[in-house]
Amino acid sequence: MRSGSVKPNQKSTIDKSPVVELANISKSFPGVVANRDISMRIERATIHAIVGENGAGKSTLMKILYGLHQPDSGTISINGVLTQFKSPSEAIAAGIGMVHQHFMLADNLTILENIILGYEPTSYGVLSLSDARKRVKELASSIGVDLDPDLPISELGVGQRQRVEILKVLFRGADILVLDEPTAVLVPQEVDELFVNLRKLVANGTTILFISHKLDEVLSISDEITVIRQGSTVATVAPNAVDRLKLAELMVGSDLPGHGERATKIGKNIQLSVRDLTVIVKNHKNPVQNVSFDIFESEILGIVGVDGNGQFELCEALLGLVDIQGAVEIGGIDASNLNVRERLDQGLAYIPFDRHREGLMLSASLWENALLGHEVSLSRGPMIDFDAAKKSCREIVEQFGVTTPNELVPAFVLSGGNQQKLVVGRNLAKAPKVLVAAHPTRGIDVGAQAAVWEEIRRSRDAGMSVLLVSADLEEVLGLSDRILVMFDGKISAELDPKKATPQILGKYMTGAQ
Amino acid sequence: MRKSLNTLGSSLGAIVLALVICGVLLLVTGKDPFAAYGKILETGLTGEKLLEMLKRATPLIFSAIAVAIGFKMNLFNIGVEGQYLFAALIAAEMGTHVSLPAPLHVLFILVVAMVSGAAWASIAAILKITRGINEVISTIMLNYIALSFIQWIFETFFRDDSDGGLNVKTTEIASSGRMPDLVDNRLNGMFIVALFVAFLYWVIVFRSRFGFKLRASGLNPIAARTAGIPAKRMILFALLLSGAVAGLVAMPSVIGDVYAYGPSSTPTQFGFAGITVALLGRNHPFGIIVAAMLFGFLDSTSAVLQLSEIPSSIVKVIQAIIVLVVVIVNEASSRRYDRKIAERAALALKSLDVSR
Numbered sequence: 016m017r018s019g020s021v022k023p024n025q026k027s028t029i030d031k032s033p034v035v036e037l038a039n040i041s042k043s044f045p046g047v048v049a050n051r052d053i054s055m056r057i058e059r060a061t062i063h064a065i066v067g068e069n070g071a072g073k074s075t076l077m078k079i080l081y082g083l084h085q086p087d088s089g090t091i092s093i094n095g096v097l098t099q100f101k102s103p104s105e106a107i108a109a110g111i112g113m114v115h116q117h118f119m120l121a122d123n124l125t126i127l128e129n130i131i132l133g134y135e136p137t138s139y140g141v142l143s144l145s146d147a148r149k150r151v152k153e154l155a156s157s158i159g160v161d162l163d164p165d166l167p168i169s170e171l172g173v174g175q176r177q178r179v180e181i182l183k184v185l186f187r188g189a190d191i192l193v194l195d196e197p198t199a200v201l202v203p204q205e206v207d208e209l210f211v212n213l214r215k216l217v218a219n220g221t222t223i224l225f226i227s228h229k230l231d232e233v234l235s236i237s238d239e240i241t242v243i244r245q246g247s248t249v250a251t252v253a254p255n256a257v258d259r260l261k262l263a264e265l266m267v268g269s270d271l272p273g274h275g276e277r278a279t280k281i282g283k284n285i286q287l288s289v290r291d292l293t294v295i296v297k298n299h300k301n302p303v304q305n306v307s308f309d310i311f312e313s314e315i316l317g318i319v320g321v322d323g324n325g326q327f328e329l330c331e332a333l334l335g336l337v338d339i340q341g342a343v344e345i346g347g348i349d350a351s352n353l354n355v356r357e358r359l360d361q362g363l364a365y366i367p368f369d370r371h372r373e374g375l376m377l378s379a380s381l382w383e384n385a386l387l388g389h390e391v392s393l394s395r396g397p398m399i400d401f402d403a404a405k406k407s408c409r410e411i412v413e414q415f416g417v418t419t420p421n422e423l424v425p426a427f428v429l430s431g432g433n434q435q436k437l438v439v440g441r442n443l444a445k446a447p448k449v450l451v452a453a454h455p456t457r458g459i460d461v462g463a464q465a466a467v468w469e470e471i472r473r474s475r476d477a478g479m480s481v482l483l484v485s486a487d488l489e490e491v492l493g494l495s496d497r498i499l500v501m502f503d504g505k506i507s508a509e510l511d512p513k514k515a516t517p518q519i520l521g522k523y524m525t526g527a528q
Numbered sequence: 529m530r531k532s533l534n535t536l537g538s539s540l541g542a543i544v545l546a547l548v549i550c551g552v553l554l555l556v557t558g559k560d561p562f563a564a565y566g567k568i569l570e571t572g573l574t575g576e577k578l579l580e581m582l583k584r585a586t587p588l589i590f591s592a593i594a595v596a597i598g599f600k601m602n603l604f605n606i607g608v609e610g611q612y613l614f615a616a617l618i619a620a621e622m623g624t625h626v627s628l629p630a631p632l633h634v635l636f637i638l639v640v641a642m643v644s645g646a647a648w649a650s651i652a653a654i655l656k657i658t659r660g661i662n663e664v665i666s667t668i669m670l671n672y673i674a675l676s677f678i679q680w681i682f683e684t685f686f687r688d689d690s691d692g693g694l695n696v697k698t699t700e701i702a703s704s705g706r707m708p709d710l711v712d713n714r715l716n717g718m719f720i721v722a723l724f725v726a727f728l729y730w731v732i733v734f735r736s737r738f739g740f741k742l743r744a745s746g747l748n749p750i751a752a753r754t755a756g757i758p759a760k761r762m763i764l765f766a767l768l769l770s771g772a773v774a775g776l777v778a779m780p781s782v783i784g785d786v787y788a789y790g791p792s793s794t795p796t797q798f799g800f801a802g803i804t805v806a807l808l809g810r811n812h813p814f815g816i817i818v819a820a821m822l823f824g825f826l827d828s829t830s831a832v833l834q835l836s837e838i839p840s841s842i843v844k845v846i847q848a849i850i851v852l853v854v855v856i857v858n859e860a861s862s863r864r865y866d867r868k869i870a871e872r873a874a875l876a877l878k879s880l881d882v883s884r
Contacts, residue, residue, distance in 0.1 A: 336753065356756035365754060373754045376747035378866075387744055388755035394737045420872075428870045 032095070034059040034222045035080070035191060040089035042075055049075040051246040053089070057191075057224065057239075060217050064225045064233040067243035067266055073226050076243070077193055080224075081113050082106035093191070112184025116196045118176050120168045127151055127164035130183045154185050158215045174205035178212065185221075192216065193224045198232055199323065210236050228266070228321055230259045230525050242266055263521035279476045281496060282312025285347070286362075286480040287333075287449045292341035294328045302328040304504045305341070310449070310480040315471070317495030317512070318484045321524050325504040326484045327368060330453050333482070334358060334365050346448045359388060362448030366439055366455050368484075370431075374438045377427040381419060382408035384426050385441050392445070407444070415440035416466055432463025439467050443474050450474065453484045468494060488517045502526050535810055538861035542854040543822070549853070550846045554838075564838045571832040572825050579714040585824035586780045587795065589722040589817060591802025593729045594645075594774035596811040598663075600733055601746040601766045607652060607667025608774040609799025610674030615645035615775030617678050620782045620789035621686045623701040633705040637783055638721070638776065645775020646768045648674060653767035657760045663767070671799070682791065697790030707784040716784030718776075725773060726813040732769075742766055774799070804851045810858065823847055 035057040042050040050072045057063045067073050078084045080091065082100030091098055093109050100106045103113070120129050131147045138146075151164050160178050168176065177197065184192060194213075198206045213223055213236065227233050233240055234254045242249040242265040249265050257265075287310040294303040303325040310316045320326050331337045335355045343350045345361040353361065367373035375384055385408035386393055393404045408422040415436045419429055426434060439455060452471065456464040471494065475481055485491050491498060492512045500508040500523040508523045551561035571577055591608050598605035605611075619641035628636055652670055655661040688699040707717045733739035745752040745762045753759050777798050778789075786793045805823060809815030826847055830840035 334754065354756075354758065355753070356758070359756045367751075367754055372748075373750050376744060376751060379744075379747055383740070383744075386740065387751065390737045390740055397736050397738065398731075399735060399737055399740050424869060425866070427866070 032059055033057060033092075034094055035224075036092040036095075037076075037080070038090045038092070040076065040079060040086045040091070042079060042084060042086050049246055050079070050086070053243070053246075053248050055241055055248060055251070057222060059222055060220050061238040062213060062217055062223045062225055062236055064227060064237035064240045065243060066226075066228055066230065066233055066240060066262065071243045071266075072246040073243055074195065075246075077113070077195060077224070077226060080106070081111060081193065107187055107189070110188060110190045111193065112187060112189025112191065113193045114177070114180045114184060114195065114197060116199055118180055120176060120179060122169045123167060125165050125167050126162055126171070126179050126182075129168055129179060130164070130186050132183075134187055151182060151186065154182055157219060158185075158212045160212060172205075174201055174208060177201070177205075177209065181212070181216075185216075190220065191222045191224070193226070195226050196228075197225070198227065198229060206232065228525065230262050234259065234262070259525070260518075260522060263525055264518045266521055266525075279313050279478075281314045282478065284312050285309045286312055286345070287482065288342075288344040289333070290342040290344075292329070292332055292339055292343065294325070294332050295338045295340060296328075300504070302504050303332060306501075306504075306506055307341075308499060308506070310482060312478050312480060313475055314497070315475055315481040315483055315495045317491035317498040318482065318501055319486070319488060319491050319498060319520055319524055320501035322486060324501045324524075326453070326501055328504075329501070330365070330368070330451050330482075330484060333451050334363070364442040364445070364447035364450045366442055366450065366452040368453040368457075370434055370438050375426045375434060378425055380423050380425055381412070381417075381429075381437060382422040384408075384437060385411050385422070388441065389445065411437065411440035411444050414444070415470060432459035435459050436463060436466060439470060443470055443479075446474070446477070447479060450479055450481045451484070452481055454486065455483070456485075456487065456490060464490075488520050492517070492520075500524055534861065534865050535812075535815070535858065538857050539808070539810075539815070539854055542857040543850055545857065546846065546850040546853040549849050550842065553845065554842065559838055563836075564833065564842065567833060567836055567838065568826070568829045568843075572829045576714070577825075577828045579711055580828040581821055581824040582719050583715050583780070583824070584827045585817075585820040586719045586722045587777045587798045588801055588805045588820035588823055589726060590773055590776045590779075591798045592805035592809060592816045592820060593725060593802075593813070594770045594777070595802045595806040596809070596816060597729065597733065597742075597766060597770040597773065599746075599806060599811050600739075601742050601762065602749070603746075603763065603766055603770070604664045605649065605652075605667055605767065605770045605774070606664055606803070607649065607670050607674075607799070608770075608777065608802050609796070610667070610671035611645040611648045611771045611774035612777035612799060613678055613794065613796065614648045614674050615641040616778035616782050616794050617682055617686065617698070617789045618644040619775070619779070620698045620701065623705045623783070624699045626705075627702070628704065630704040633702070634707055634783060637701070637705055638779060641775040641779055641782075642772040643775070645773070646771040649767045649771025649774065650764070653764045656763055656767075679791065682789070686789070688788070695790075697786065697788040697793055699788065701783060701787045705783060706787055707779070709784070716780060718780035718784050721776070721779075723817070725776065726817055729773070730813040738765070777802070804847070808851055808854050822850075 033056045037053060037055045040050055040053040053076060065073050065076070075084065079086050082103045082105050085101070091100070098109060100109070121132070124132070127144065127148055130151055136143050136147045148164050155162055160182070162175060162178065168179065171179065181192070197209060201209060217223060225233070225237055237254055239251060240254060240262070241251045242262065244266060290307050292303060292306045293301050295301055306329060308316065318326055318329070328337065332339045333343060335353060335358050339351070345358060345363050348361055350358050350361055371377065376387065382405045386399070386404045389407070390399065393400055393407060405422055411417065412419060412422060417429070417433045417436045417440065419433060426437070429437070435456070442450065450471070455471065456467050471481060483491060483494055492515060495512050498510045498512050498515060498520070499506050500510065500520065502524065503526065510519065547565070554561040554564055572581070591612070594608045595605055619637050622640045623633070623637040626633065626636060648670065652663050652666040655666045656663050686698050688695045688697060690699070709716045710719060733742060741752065741757045742762060745757055745759060749759060778794050781794055782789055801823070805816060805819045808819035809817070826843045830843040833842065834840040
C-alpha cells in the first residue's frame with residue numbers, strides 16, 4: 016500500500032534543498048497517540064500539501080512545527096539546522112508563519128494596523144506608519160494583491176481578509192508559510208485568486224505547507240502531497256502520479272471492519288422521520304439542505320462526512336436548537352415545533368459531539384452530571400430528590416462500567432473514556448426511542464470504545480433507533496444498518512455497509528464521486 | 529461538606545492575613561496596630577455595637593444574595609444599586625396609598641419592593657435576551673438611568689409637600705406599614721427577613737430543580753441547553769429573582785427606620801458593597817451572612833476609631849484587603865483542593881484496578 020517517494024516536478028530554477036525536515040516525530044496526549052513516527056522533507060519554494068481525515072493528526076503536526084506543542088520524540092530541522100521550538104515566537108523567529116483557518120484580525124483596525132500589530136516599526140519610540148505602509152505595499156504587489164492598506168478590516172470580504180493574514184505573516188519575515196485549510200471559507204473564484212497569489216509567493220522563494228482535505232485543490236496546487244492516516248505518514252506522492260480516487264484510498268485506508276451481529280430484526284415502525292430538513296443561517300449558506308430520511312425501530316443509520324459538511328447542524332436541528340424548514344417526527348409525533356425539552360420528553364436522546372463542551376459540567380459531581388436532563392423524573396415536587404439522583408447515578412456507574420471511586424467526585428477527575436461512558440449512560444438509562452449519537456467514541460481508548468459500542472447495540476436490540484454520526488469509518492461500517500453520506504449539506508449517497516468499503520465512503524465524502 | 533470546610537478554613541486564614549497586612553500599613557503610617565485592633569475589638573464587642581453590627585449587616589445580606597443569584601449563573605448583576613433605590617421609592621410611595629391591617633400592610637410594601645426591583649432588573653434581562661447586550665454594561669448604565677429617573681419622579685410626583693416643601697422625602701408610611709423593632713431603636717425585624725431570605729436562597733438555588741437548572745446554566749451553558757434547559761428563560765428568571773431580592777435592600781430604612789423614601793435618608797452604595805460581600809461569602813448563604821456581619825462589625829467601629837485619632841478609613845482599607853486576600857487565597861486553595869481530589873481519585877481508581 017505504501018507508495019514510494021516521487022520526485023517533485025521541476026518547474027522553477029530556485030534551489031530546492033529541504034527547508035523543513037521532520038524526522039520520526041511522535042506525540043501522544045493522555046490516552047491518545049496523535050502523531051506516530053512522522054517523517055517528512057519539504058523542499059524550498061514548493062507547495063507541499065498535507066492531507067488526511069479529521070483527527071488523522073495533521074493539526075497536531077502543524078502545532079508541533081509552530082511551537083505550540085513539543086514532540087515526545089523526533090527532530091525538526093529548518094534549513095538544515097536542528098531546532099527545538101518552545102513557543103510560537105521561536106518558530107516565527109525561524110521564519111515560520113501560520114495562517115489559521117479562523118482569522119485573527121481586529122475588525123475595527125485598518126489593514127495596515129492589523130499587519131503591524133505586535134511588530135510595530137518605530138523610530139525614536141514613535142510609531143512610523145509610513146515605512147510600514149511602504150513595505151506592506153511592496154509585499155502586496157510582489158504576490159499580486161491589490162489592497163488599500165488604510166481600509167478597515169470590517170469592509171473586507173473573506174478572501175481579502177485571508178490575504179491580509181498572509182501579508183501579516185510575510186511582514187513578520189516568514190518564508191515558510193503554513194496554511195491550515197485555507198480554502199474552507201472561500202468560494203471557488205476566491206480559491207482561484209488565492210492560488211494565483213500562492214504561486215507568486217513560491218516563485219519568490221517562499222515555501223508553503225498546505226493542509227487540506229479537498230483533494231481537487233490539493234492536486235491542482237501542490238508540488239508534493241503527504242498523506243497522513245491515524246497519526247502516521249502513509250505516503251508522499253507527486254500530484255501527477257495519483258488521481259483523486261487513489262488519494263482518497265490512501266486517506267481512509269483499506270482495512271475492513273467486521274460487522275456486529277444482531278439479535279433482532281429491524282422493526283416496521285418509523286421512529287425518526289426527517290422530511291426536507293433545511294437549517295437556516297442568516298447571511299450564510301444553509302449548512303443543511305433538503306435532507307430527508309427515516310429510521311425504523313432497532314435500526315442504526317450511519318451518517319458519514321468530512322467534518323463541516325452539515326452533520327453538526329443536522330444534529331442541532333434534530334434536537335431543536337436551530338431554526339429549520341421541513342419536518343421532524345419523533346415516535347410518530349410531529350416534533351418540528353417542539354423545543355429541546357419537549358423533544359427529549361418524546362424519547363429523543365443525544366450524545367453530543369464534544370463531551371466537554373456540550374455534555375458535562377466538569378467541576379460538578381458525577382451525580383449532578385447524571386442528573387442533567389433528568390431533573391423532572393428525579394424530583395419530588397419542585398425539589399431535587401438528592402437520594403434518588405445519587406442512586407440513579409450509581410446505577411449508571413454500575414451498568415455502564417464507569418470506573419470511579421464514588422458518585423460524589425467532580426467529573427474532571429475521570430478519564431475521557433469514563434466521562435464518555437457517563438454521558439452515554441445518562442442518555443441510554445431512560446430507554447430512549449431515538450438516539451442521536453455524534454462521535455460516540457471520539458478520543459477514547461479501545462476498551463471504552465468497545466463498551467460504548469456494546470451499549471449502543473444492546474439498546475438497538477431493545478428497539479431503539481440510532482442516528483450515528485461519526486468520522487470513524489470503521490465504527491460506521493461496523494454498527495450501521497444503512498449509511499448516508501453527507502457532502503456540502505446534502506445527502507450525496509445511500510450505501511449498504513455490507514457492500515461499502517472505506518474507499519467507497521472516502522470517495523463520496525470528499526465529493527470525488 | 530469537606531469542600532465547605534476547606535473554604536471556611538481558607539477564608540479565616542485569609543482574614544488573619546489581611547489583618548497582618550493592615551497592621552503593617554498602620555505601622556508604616558506611624559500608628560500602633562495593636563492599639564487600633566484593640567480599640568476595634570473593645571468597642572465592637574459591646575452589646576450596643578453588636579446590635580449595630582446586625583443592623584448594618586441586614587442590607588448587605590439582601591444585596592449580596594441578589595448579586596450571588598446572578599453569580600450562580602455567571603451573570604454579573606452590577607445593577608443592584610439602581611434596582612433597590614428604584615424599589616425603595618416605589619414601595620415607599622405605594623405604601624402610603626393603601627390601608628391594610630399591620631402584617632398585610634408590611635407584606636404589601638415588601639412585595640411591591642420586590643416587584644419593582646425585579647421590574648428594573650427585567651430591562652437588563654430583556655436587553656440581554658433579545659439583543660444580546662452584556663448585562664454588565666446594561667446594569668451599570670441602568671444604575672445611572674435609575675438615579676436620574678428616581679430623582680425626577682420623586683421631585684415631580686412623590687415628594688411630600690405637606691410641610692411647605694421642607695420635607696425632603698415621601699409621605700410617611702402609616703404605623704400599620706412599619707416593620708416592628710426587635711430591639712427598640714437598635715434593630716428592626718428586617719434582620720429576621722434577611723435571614724429568612726438567605727434560607728430561601730439556599731433552598732431555591734441549592735436544593736430545588738429550578739436552582740439546579742440555574743447552576744447548570746452557569747457551570748456549562750451549552751451542556752445545559754443541550755439537556756433541554758432553556759437558556760433565555762433561565763437568564764430572565766435569574767435576573768428577575770436577583771432584582772426582587774435587590775428590591776429589599778433599602779427596606780430596613782424605608783419601613784424600619786425612616787418610614788419614607790428620601791434622597792438623603794435612604795442609604796446608597798449597598799449595591800456595590802453587596803458584590804464584595806457575595807465574593808467574600810463565596811455565594812453561599814452561610815458565607816454571605818458571616819461576611820455581612822464581619823463588614824457590619826467593622827463598619828460599626830469606624831466612628832469610635834475616629835475619636836481615638838485612628839483614621840476611620842482604615843476600616844474601609846481592612847475590608848478591601850480582606851476581600852482581595854480572600855479571593856486570592858480561595859482561588860489558590862480551591863486549586864490545591866481540586867488537585868488533591870484528583871490525586872485521591874486516581875489512588876482510589878488504582879486500588880479498584882488492583883482488587884479486580
